[in-house]
Amino acid sequence: MELGLVGLGKMGGNMRERVRRAGHTVVGYDRNPDLADVHSLEDLVGKLTGPRVVWVMVPAGEATQATIDHLAELLEPGDIVVDGGNSRWTDDERHAEQLAAKGIGFVDCGVSGGVWGLENGYALMYGGDPEHIATVQPVFDALKPEGDLGAVHAGKVGAGHFAKMVHNGIEYAMMQAYAEGWELLEKVDSVENVREVFRSWQEGTVIRSWLLDLAVDALDEDEHLDALRGYAQDSGEGRWTVEAAIDHAVPLPAITASLFARFASRQDDSPQMKMIAALRNQFGGHAVEKK
DSSP: OEEEEEOOSHHHHHHHHHHHHTTOEEEEEOSSTTTOSBSSHHHHHHHSOSSOEEEEOSOTTHHHHHHHHHHHHHOOTTOEEEEOSOOOHHHHHHHHHHHHTTTOEEEEEEEEOGGGHHHHOOEEEEESOHHHHHHHHHHHHHHSOSSSOSEEEEESTTHHHHHHHHHHHHHHHHHHHHHHHHHHHHHOTTOOOHHHHHHHTTSSSTTOOHHHHHHHHHHHHSTTOTTBOSOOOOOHHHHHHHHHHHHTTOOOHHHHHHHHHHHHHTTSOOHHHHHHHHHHHHHHOOOOOBO
């Protein structure tokens, strides 16, 4: 099938390549002309045969809204827009209503996989009407990992991004637990090889995970994380998870504490946040601050 892809950064560029490897045609647009196949949204829409599917991979908020506003004027009834960025689920409901007024379908899709997705596949959580999902399904199948798992139609519009938001909240808490354990091991004189303790946990333990593997990779690069500043950013999804928990009276003590720990990292050079920053760089290519 044909796919229009808007936004060809770290994630979008690799997604374009993975979909092409599956035998589909992808026309990509990015504000950076060195990355783009076409040089405007008008050109992108013109290159696609209807009914069109256009996947948006730009930052959440104003950038996504501006792109959807522009596409709403260019696309035709029967076309579909997929928002694969990290938008808030409440924005999805508004975007679906905006596009439906013009006969254009909308699907929201949470995407996880970071810089490793090109080779390993992307975990996909999508929401929308079944007929719209069916149209986009060949692209989902191309992006997801091999096998039966790694993709889910989570529900109606907004469900995909809500599921991805909760996924990221869990990720916050898991990273925080590894970081706290690492700092405690580093503080004890009797433990002489913290890196190898972490490595030993990669087999046979109940806490083994891909995040643990990435922690070991980070420690192999910088055994005591001396080169990093203990500062970690937070994506909007961690905050949104806590806000949703408050709205629905669901207690999230671990996730909430991990979010607040990141706030604390901006006040001093937190050792735990060195590990959080290292893990975010390992799995997502997120920027780190050097000392």
